[in-house]
Amino acid sequence: MAEKIHDQMVERTRRLIQDTMLLLIEDTGFSHVTVRNLTQKAQINRGTFYLHYLDKYDLIEQMEDELLNGLRQSMHTIKYPDMLQCYEENAPYFPLVEVFRYLKQNGRLLKGLLGPKGDPAFSQKMRLFLKDGIFADFIDSLEDETISKSYFSAFATSAYLGIIEDWLNHGMQQSPEEMAVIYAKIKFFGMKP
Amino acid sequence: MAEKIHDQMVERTRRLIQDTMLLLIEDTGFSHVTVRNLTQKAQINRGTFYLHYLDKYDLIEQMEDELLNGLRQSMHTIKYPDMLQCYEENAPYFPLVEVFRYLKQNGRLLKGLLGPKGDPAFSQKMRLFLKDGIFADFIDSLEDETISKSYFSAFATSAYLGIIEDWLNHGMQQSPEEMAVIYAKIKFFGMKP
DNA sequence: CTTTTAATGACCATTATGTTGATTAGCAAT
DNA sequence: ATTGCTAATCAACATAATGGTCATTAAAAG
Numbered sequence: 146m147a148e149k150i151h152d153q154m155v156e157r158t159r160r161l162i163q164d165t166m167l168l169l170i171e172d173t174g175f176s177h178v179t180v181r182n183l184t185q186k187a188q189i190n191r192g193t194f195y196l197h198y199l200d201k202y203d204l205i206e207q208m209e210d211e212l213l214n215g216l217r218q219s220m221h222t223i224k225y226p227d228m229l230q231c232y233e234e235n236a237p238y239f240p241l242v243e244v245f246r247y248l249k250q251n252g253r254l255l256k257g258l259l260g261p262k263g264d265p266a267f268s269q270k271m272r273l274f275l276k277d278g279i280f281a282d283f284i285d286s287l288e289d290e291t292i293s294k295s296y297f298s299a300f301a302t303s304a305y306l307g308i309i310e311d312w313l314n315h316g317m318q319q320s321p322e323e324m325a326v327i328y329a330k331i332k333f334f335g336m337k338p
Numbered sequence: 339m340a341e342k343i344h345d346q347m348v349e350r351t352r353r354l355i356q357d358t359m360l361l362l363i364e365d366t367g368f369s370h371v372t373v374r375n376l377t378q379k380a381q382i383n384r385g386t387f388y389l390h391y392l393d394k395y396d397l398i399e400q401m402e403d404e405l406l407n408g409l410r411q412s413m414h415t416i417k418y419p420d421m422l423q424c425y426e427e428n429a430p431y432f433p434l435v436e437v438f439r440y441l442k443q444n445g446r447l448l449k450g451l452l453g454p455k456g457d458p459a460f461s462q463k464m465r466l467f468l469k470d471g472i473f474a475d476f477i478d479s480l481e482d483e484t485i486s487k488s489y490f491s492a493f494a495t496s497a498y499l500g501i502i503e504d505w506l507n508h509g510m511q512q513s514p515e516e517m518a519v520i521y522a523k524i525k526f527f528g529m530k531p
Numbered sequence: 532c533t534t535t536t537a538a539t540g541a542c543c544a545t546t547a548t549g550t551t552g553a554t555t556a557g558c559a560a561t
Numbered sequence: 562a563t564t565g566c567t568a569a570t571c572a573a574c575a576t577a578a579t580g581g582t583c584a585t586t587a588a589a590a591g
Contacts, residue, residue, distance in 0.1 A: 260462075
């Protein structure tokens, strides 16, 4: 089968391109990346890039979408009531641990995209994802009608993402299990000392 | 006095340049702004731009710094214990109202910088500011030592900024007074329905 | 009328883009 | 092995855009 081999070649090249894009984001920032730049660093021909992607925006979009699809996978078993129960038992909620594991696997890319040299659109993209994936049922369960759901979900998703960013920025020193506990603790703690 | 008139000219031109930058951020996004582009829209000579700023990054930095300096001004009277007391009386905490007033005055620029076409570095800049300006004494007052201060402040500042962004994205329909109440309510509410 | 300073217009070197025709590499069938 | 097929790669081209500078002009003030 010729296809198989060729698919492998294609996959190899695409990985190389994506890896180089991440390197350049970390180095000079996404906005400064050019196709020339990228292909030089990856030591491939510029034409090769255009064989796989339309432009650098097409590339980053595919990278982001793959990342978020994996995230969706890892989030789909989260149930809010179980999370609350785990918190009360001071135990890490397993589906949440899975999410942090996945985030850790893709930590470099996440940090790059969310950081000061990243894609300014990605943060919102990700918060939308979190809202649907983690907070949907939680927000629905809100009983206090004097609290706007829109503001509350903005609050919750941003807060969650803030913790993730802080984790990434400190080299992901805590284990996914620890992070699940830390998150639950802060989340249910409230802000009144 | 020659200086006065010339200062007025300079001020006029700088305002024009800054206003045009904001227009272009809203339109094509900061990363796509070029000096050529900008000066064309502002109908001034390209050389004139370089007479006032080094490049577009110098320009945006000055715009951001002015914004944040004003914010610092408006935040400097915030005292956490008073805020808590206001919350318990269900009253808007005045210094917080002042902050929201200031944010509203600069709403367009803020929304542009924080949005998907903005400056990916600005969000962090702003959160650092909020941390020092609003949350410093609050975080210090945290007694629960099992909660990491770093994660907690990441949580708090991101959450606060999240609410602000949501407000901006919905056209700042609520008054600064309302926002001060909404914020306090969510903040002290905790996340356990 | 002279001085000062902002604004202008034009210039040049550099860099990015996207495409196309030629070339190479890998695999299969004989 | 060798021939043929397919897909990936490469080198080169034409076009367009960008950035920064400098000599020149215009405007304001005394």
